[in-house]
Amino acid sequence: MKMQKYTAPDMRTALRKVRADHGPDALILFTRRAAGVVELTVATDPEAAARVGALTPARQVVGGEPLSTVLDMPIPAPALAPMSTAVPAAASMPVPATAMTAGPETSVVIDAPTAPASAAIDGELKALRRLLETQLAALAWNDLTRRSPATAEMIREFATLGIDRGLAGDILGALSPTDDLGDARLRAREALCGRLTALEDVWTEQGGTLVLVGPAGAGKTSALAAIAARWVLRNGPTGAALISAGDTRFGAFEHLARLGRLLGLPTYQVDDPAEVPALVGRLGGLRLILVDTPAPSGRGENAETQEQQFVALRSIGTIAVTLPATMQAPALRLTAARYARLGATACIATRLDEAASLGGLLSAVISAGLPLAFVTDGTQLPDDLHPARVDDLVDLAFDLVARHGTAADEDLLTCRMDGRRDAAS
Numbered sequence: 001m002k003m004q005k006y007t008a009p010d011m012r013t014a015l016r017k018v019r020a021d022h023g024p025d026a027l028i029l030f031t032r033r034a035a036g037v038v039e040l041t042v043a044t045d046p047e048a049a050a051r052v053g054a055l056t057p058a059r060q061v062v063g064g065e066p067l068s069t070v071l072d073m074p075i076p077a078p079a080l081a082p083m084s085t086a087v088p089a090a091a092s093m094p095v096p097a098t099a100m101t102a103g104p105e106t107s108v109v110i111d112a113p114t115a116p117a118s119a120a121i122d123g124e125l126k127a128l129r130r131l132l133e134t135q136l137a138a139l140a141w142n143d144l145t146r147r148s149p150a151t152a153e154m155i156r157e158f159a160t161l162g163i164d165r166g167l168a169g170d171i172l173g174a175l176s177p178t179d180d181l182g183d184a185r186l187r188a189r190e191a192l193c194g195r196l197t198a199l200e201d202v203w204t205e206q207g208g209t210l211v212l213v214g215p216a217g218a219g220k221t222s223a224l225a226a227i228a229a230r231w232v233l234r235n236g237p238t239g240a241a242l243i244s245a246g247d248t249r250f251g252a253f254e255h256l257a258r259l260g261r262l263l264g265l266p267t268y269q270v271d272d273p274a275e276v277p278a279l280v281g282r283l284g285g286l287r288l289i290l291v292d293t294p295a296p297s298g299r300g301e302n303a304e305t306q307e308q309q310f311v312a313l314r315s316i317g318t319i320a321v322t323l324p325a326t327m328q329a330p331a332l333r334l335t336a337a338r339y340a341r342l343g344a345t346a347c348i349a350t351r352l353d354e355a356a357s358l359g360g361l362l363s364a365v366i367s368a369g370l371p372l373a374f375v376t377d378g379t380q381l382p383d384d385l386h387p388a389r390v391d392d393l394v395d396l397a398f399d400l401v402a403r404h405g406t407a408a409d410e411d412l413l414t415c416r417m418d419g420r421r422d423a424a425s
Contacts, residue, residue, distance in 0.1 A: 003029070006040045014040045027132075034170075043132075150184040151175050158188070160401050162329060162359025167195070167366060189394060196362065197371040198388040199346055204230040207239065207287030209280060209317025212348070215335055216295035218322040219350035223376060224290050225259050226385035231288050233382065237264030240288035243280075245273040246309075247294040256292055273309040280316045289317070310342040320346040320373055329360025336368035344370065349388070352377040356404050358397035 004021075008014035011031075018026050022044050030041040151172060158168040171191045175184050203210050204227060212220040224242070231240050242260050244253045244267070253269045260267035270279055273293055280289055291313070296306070313319055321339040323332055336347070347370040349361055365372060375393065378384030 164363035201387040211291040214322035226381035229382040325355035332364035336364040340368040346373040
């Protein structure tokens with residue numbers, strides 16, 4: 001088995017290259033798009049192709065005629081010898097609808113496989129393909145550990161961190177096979193930090209309008225309370241206000257109003273987030289306005305209504321989505337991507353003190369392109385609210401792995417091999 005990588009500006013050109021070099025016998029193992037080009041990894045078996053070619057040469061002769069001519073000749077019906085045993089009349093024998101005779105030549109059309117048989121064959125072919133891909137991935141992983149042990153170790157570390165497979169491949173793909181482990185780890189960390197962005201803490205220093213959104217239990221109200229308390233400590237209980245927008249939960253507004261009374265800040269309530277811009281306009285003399293919003297309805301909200309609400313909220317300030325580090329990685333990616341599409345332009349990472357891994361959180365904010373504004377790592381507010389620092393967050397991610405002793409097994413590492421490295425060999 002021989003593996004080879006092809007690159008082309010588009011898929012059609014790449015397939016044309018593969019077919020020109022190997023004909024229809026190449027097996028496409030992996031495809032991906034990177035840096036504006038398409039990469040294909042194909043596997044071929046030159047020995048098998050040679051054996052097939054030896055069996056069907058262009059001008060093989062059989063009985064004085066070329067083989068192609070012989071194969072195209074009609075097959076005469078065999079002569080039937082007289083039989084002493086009586087047989088049923090031809091009219092009494094069922095004739096298959098797919099069998100027809102015409103003169104001295106006989107042609108038989110074989111029925112196509114039935115639907116269950118076809119589905120079974122498709123299933124077997126898919127299973128064989130998965131088996132082949134798994135075996136090739138295992139070979140690729142073993143080859144990588146031999147050729148570049150430092151890169152293999154970084155793949156192991158990123159998998160242990162919980163970094164998304166695609167993101168890890170992009171970052172580690174830039175490593176040189178000749179790097180030692182120290183250099184590889186330093187470059188990989190720098191690349192991961194380079195994918196993250198952090199915002200300056202302008203709200204507790206200068207003010208502004210900040211709208212907090214996110215799923216239920218993400219810590220929106222706690223983060224809002226911490227930011228408001230930080231403002232009061234630095235600027236006093238003037239020039240700021242709290243708004244509860246459309247939160248119909250029992251006691252939700254009373255909880256925010258109690259916070260306002262403790263901090264000496266006025267608290268307002270509107271039934272619909274679309275009414276917030278008008279209220280903010282009436283509070284134009286205030287320097288800081290913090291808006292608390294409800295979580296999306298479990299029954300699903302009308303997409304058009306939700307888009308209209310976010311259009312109204314985007315017009316008054318910054319929308320920040322709160323993402324708890326304790327949420328599962330797939331849910332984090334979906335949540336971050338959804339709110340980014342709706343107009344969120346910042347992120348507040350919460351519950352870092354309860355998380356065993358930060359890879360899912362880091363992958364989600366990088367994939368959604370959301371800069372980090374704040375992080376929270378406890379319930380002592382506002383002391384446990386901190387401006388986001390990229391280096392500190394990445395260091396914490398590695399520290400959590402070391403603290404909890406998690407490790408990626410060989411099966412996971414094999415599955416992460418997507419064919420981009422083994423093709424070069």
